[in-house]
Amino acid sequence: MRKSIATVSVSGSLTEKLAAIAHAGFDGVEIFENDLLTCPLSPQEVRLRAADLGVSIDLYQPFRDFEAVPADLLARNLRRAERKFEVMERLGVTQLLVCSNISPDAVDDDELAAEHLRLLGERAAEHGIRVAYEALAWGRHVNDYLHAWRIVRMADHPHLGTCLDSFHILSRGSDPGGIEAIPADRIFFLQLADAPLLAMDVLQWSRHYRCFPGQGDFDVAGLVAHVLRAGYTGPLSLEVFNDVFRQADADRTAVDAMRSLITLEESVAHRLGQAPPIPRPVIPTGFAFAELATPDTARLSELLTALGFLRTGTHPGKPVELWEQGDARILLNTGGDGPELAAIGLESPDPAGSVERAQSLLAPVLPRRRAPEEAPLDAVAAPDGTPLFFCRTAQPDHPSWTDDFGPKGPVTGDITHIDHVALTQPWHHFDEASLFYSSVLGLRRHESLELADPYGLLRSRAVTSPDGAIRVALNITHIGPQPSRPDLPYQHVALASQDIVATARRLRTLGDLLLPIPANYYDDLEARYQVEPTIRDLGLLYDRDEYGEFLHVYTVAVGRVFFEIVQRSGGYQGYGASNAPIRLAVQHAGAARHALHP
C-alpha cells in the first residue's frame, strides 16, 4: 500500500521534513498548513521540491471551523476556503482535510452542516479539489466518525467524502467495525496514529502524546483491517503530534515512522489472512553473549572471577577474551573505549533470516568484518548503536562463533545464563527502541514503569521473548546535572544464579564487590514480609509478584557497567523495579564519594 506521513510528525523546516520523509521511502506527504506558512518557499517551489524528491502531496490540512455557522460567517468561511483552494492549486494538491467545527459559533444542526459542506464540495470541484471531512474527538457537535459520515452522506456531493483518523476514533472508544459500512469511494483519506492509554483531556492527549502505530496501546491494525475491508485503496498516512518527535532528529523519526508502517502492514495482512509483506520474525531463543569493552580488563576480570566465570579462550585475531559459566558468556574486548556494554549476541534459529527481517525493517546491517578462518557473525545496529549479533552457538547446523576461541570444556557454577540486559537509551529514542526490538526481533513490549531516582525519574520498559529467554530492559533517565552521574548512563548485564545465596556469600567474602544496601531497607522489608534473615545478612534485595519471588543483588559499577545477579522462583516476571530506587540512591552516593575521594 502507498505510505504517507503528515509533515507535522517530524521536526525541522518544511524542506528538511520533505527530505527526511523522502529519504525514509515514503510515497507521499500531508502538508500541515503551519509548515507551509513558516516556509520561505512559494507553494509552487514546494511542489517542485516534493516532485524532485519523488513524494506526492496527498493532502493539505487542516481547514477548521467551516460548517454549520450563521450566514455572515459562512460567507467569510467560503472566502477563506477560496483562498486555500488557490494555495492548493499552486501546491498541486487535490485533497483538503476539513475538521469538524470546534468554534462556539457552530450550530448543532446536521442538515445545516451538510448544506454547508455540500456548498464547499461544489466550490472545491471547480478547482478539481476533493474535501475530506473528519470528526475531531473534541468537535463541538460532531465528534464521532459515524456522525461525520452521516453528514457527508446527507450532503451527497462527489467532491465531499470522509477522512478517518485512528486517534479520533480509538481515543473515544468508538467501535471501528462501523467503518465497513461506509462505501469505499466515500473514504477519501485514512490518518493513522497510536497513543499510550492515558486518562486525560483528549485534546492535550492528541496534541502531545500521539505516537507511531506499535508504540502505544491502540489496536491500530484492527482499525486498518476494517478500512481495507470497506474497500479503501488510498494511502496509509501517519499523523502524529508528539513532543519528543518535535525535538528529535527528523531523519531518524522518519525511519522510525516507516518501520512502524511496515510492521502495521504486516499485522494487517495477518488480520486479513493475507501473505505477510516482509519475512517473518526469527525470535531469538537466548543470549549467546554480552560483550563488554574496556581499555583495562583488571577490574572487570576481578569481578568475573569473583562471580565464578573462567576465561576459556582468547580470540586469535582480536583483543577479545571469552569468559564462561554455564550458558552465560561474556566477551571482554580491550580494543575499544569503555567500560561499556559494546554488543549483544542473540541465539537465532536462523541468523540469515534474522538479518533479512531486520533489513526489511530498515535496521542498519553491520558489515561482516572477519578473517577467512573465522565464523561469520551477522549483526544489525539497535537504535542506540548497540550491535546485535545473531548467533548459533555450538549447533551442528551452523559454524559457531565460539570456535574462534578454540576448544574448551564446560564451566559449571551458580550462574547459569544471562537473565536480561538493561540498556539506557537516549531520551528521544525510547519509543523508537521499543518498537525496534518488538518489530525486528518479534519481542513483546511490556508496560512502561516510572522509577524514582534521587535526582529525577527513570522510565523503564521491558521487551521479552514469549518464553522469557530474551529479556531486555530499556531505560531512559530524566535526571538533573549531578556530579554523581557517570558521563554516560548505566548499562548492566543481569546473570541468573541457581543459588544466589552462595553467589552473594562468595562475593561478600571476596571484598567490597556488592553494592551496600541500607539497613533501613531491611527494616521496611521485614515490616512488609516474613523474609529469611539471610536476605539482610547478605545484603540481598527482595521482590514478589502474583507469580513468585525474586532475589537480586548488584555489583559495584566499573565505569558505566555493572552486573546484577538474580534468582527467579515460581514464575516471577518482573525485574525488582520497586528496589531500583535503592540501587540508584546507593550508586549516586558511591559515585559522589568516589568523585570526592578518587
Place this chain on the structure above:
Amino acid sequence: MRKSIATVSVSGSLTEKLAAIAHAGFDGVEIFENDLLTCPLSPQEVRLRAADLGVSIDLYQPFRDFEAVPADLLARNLRRAERKFEVMERLGVTQLLVCSNISPDAVDDDELAAEHLRLLGERAAEHGIRVAYEALAWGRHVNDYLHAWRIVRMADHPHLGTCLDSFHILSRGSDPGGIEAIPADRIFFLQLADAPLLAMDVLQWSRHYRCFPGQGDFDVAGLVAHVLRAGYTGPLSLEVFNDVFRQADADRTAVDAMRSLITLEESVAHRLGQAPPIPRPVIPTGFAFAELATPDTARLSELLTALGFLRTGTHPGKPVELWEQGDARILLNTGGDGPELAAIGLESPDPAGSVERAQSLLAPVLPRRRAPEEAPLDAVAAPDGTPLFFCRTAQPDHPSWTDDFGPKGPVTGDITHIDHVALTQPWHHFDEASLFYSSVLGLRRHESLELADPYGLLRSRAVTSPDGAIRVALNITHIGPQPSRPDLPYQHVALASQDIVATARRLRTLGDLLLPIPANYYDDLEARYQVEPTIRDLGLLYDRDEYGEFLHVYTVAVGRVFFEIVQRSGGYQGYGASNAPIRLAVQHAGAARHALHP
C-alpha cells in the same frame, strides 16, 4: 506560623535534602519514607542530623493500606505498623500519616475502618505517637476529607486525628468550607500543594504536576484560611511531587518553596483581615531602562539609530552609553560579555520599599557598587540571574540614575516606551520565575501558552502589572540540539511605537534590519482577515483578540538579543503568540544560513 516541607519536595539524598531545607529557613520536615529507606544513616543518625540543622521532624509518611480489611490482613497490618512505630521512635517523630486505603482488599465499611483506626490509635498511643488519617483523592472507598473526618470522629481516640491536604481536597473540587466544622484538636496536620488545572487522572496529576502554592491554579490561601478559622495551630507543610523539582538543585527549590509559603502566609493574612507578615509589594509603574551588554557596540548602535534612538549620554565612570527615545531608554554596556540583556530597570514609587519586599521573600539583594557622586541604585537578582534595578527616573523626590549621564533634552520619535521584555528561563526554573515576579513585584501571572518551534516547543507565561505598564514574558524552550540555536536562548526588548508603519518603513529603507516574513504567512492572514496591503508590503505581523488589534515586527538578532516593535490598539492584551512560530522558524533558518556562510 511554623513552616515545614516534605523531603519528597526537593531533590537529592536525605542528607542533602535536610541541609537544603534547613538552609532555606524551614522549621520542620516531613520524612518521606522512601528517602529514609535509601539513606545509609540509621534513624537515630537522621534524628541527630536534623537536630544539628535545627529542623524538627514533624511527620513520618506515608503508611498505606491499613484500615477496613479482613482480619488476617489486619493482623499483618498491625505488625507492620508496630515496626514503623519502632522506626519512628528511633527517628524521634511522634506523628504518622495514614492514607486512606487504595487496595482491592479494602472493604467499604466506615464502622470497620473506624474500629481499625481506633486500634491503630491505641497501639500508637503506647509509643507516644499520634496517627493523622488522610483521604487520598483516589482512595478506594474514602476519598473525601469530610468522609475521613467522619471515620476519625467515629473512631474517637485521642491519638487519632485527621490530616488535611490541599491537593486532595481541591483537585476533587470539594468545598473547603467544611473544614471549619472540624474541631481544631482533631486536625493533626496540614499539607499544602498547588497544581495547574489539568483534565487528567488525579493520581498522575498528583504524582507529577503538583507545585508550590502560587505556582498553580488552586485557591490554597482560601483553604488555609478555613483551616486557621477552625483553630489549627500546627505547621503549614508543603508536600509537592513534581517531575521538574525532582531534577532541579535542592537549595534553589527549597528557597522557592519558602518564598511560596511566605507569600501564602501573606495572602492568608489578607483573607483573615490580619496584618501582613511582610512589607507590602511596591508595584513598578514602568520600565526605567533595559541594559544590553555587548563587547562590540557597532551592530546594536546601528539598530538603535535605525530605530530612532539617540545616544544622549555616556557614564563618567563605567563603559555604559545611554540611548533614548520618548520614555524608552536603552543602556549599552561594553564592559561585559554578550550581546545579552544584562539588566532591567523598573520604575518604583519607593525603591527602598521594593528592596525590603524582595529581601523578605529571599531575593538576593545585589551590592550597591557606585562612586560617591553617582545616584544610588537598588537591585535584586531574578531567578535567572538578571539584575532588576529599582529606579526613580527624573522625579523630584529621589536622585535619578539618569543624572549620572549628564543633562540632555527630550528625544521624540515613533517609539514611546518599552512595551515588554521577554526572558528565556532555565527550564527547571519556570515556575520559580513566575512566582518570583508575582510575589516580589506584585505582578499578575497570566495563562501559560505553548508555541510550536520547528525543533520543539516553547512555553511562555506573561507577568504584568495591573495597568500593563510592566509586562514580562517568561519563556522556556524544549528544543532538540540544533546548529541554528544560539548558545544561549533568545531574550528580547519590545518597543512600543505610536506609528509602526513609519518605524517599519524606516527600518526597511535602511537595509536588512527586519526579520523577513514568508509570503505564505500573508496568503493565510488575508484569507482569515481583511487587512491593509501595507501589512504585507512592510512585512508586519498581525494579531487580534476580543479587545483590539496588534501589529508587530522583529529586528534581526545580534547574538542572542533582538528588538520587537509593537503597536497595540483598542486594548489588545496579548503578545502576538500565534505569530511566534513564524518568528522562530525564520530565526532558525537565518541562523542556519549564518552558520553556513558566516
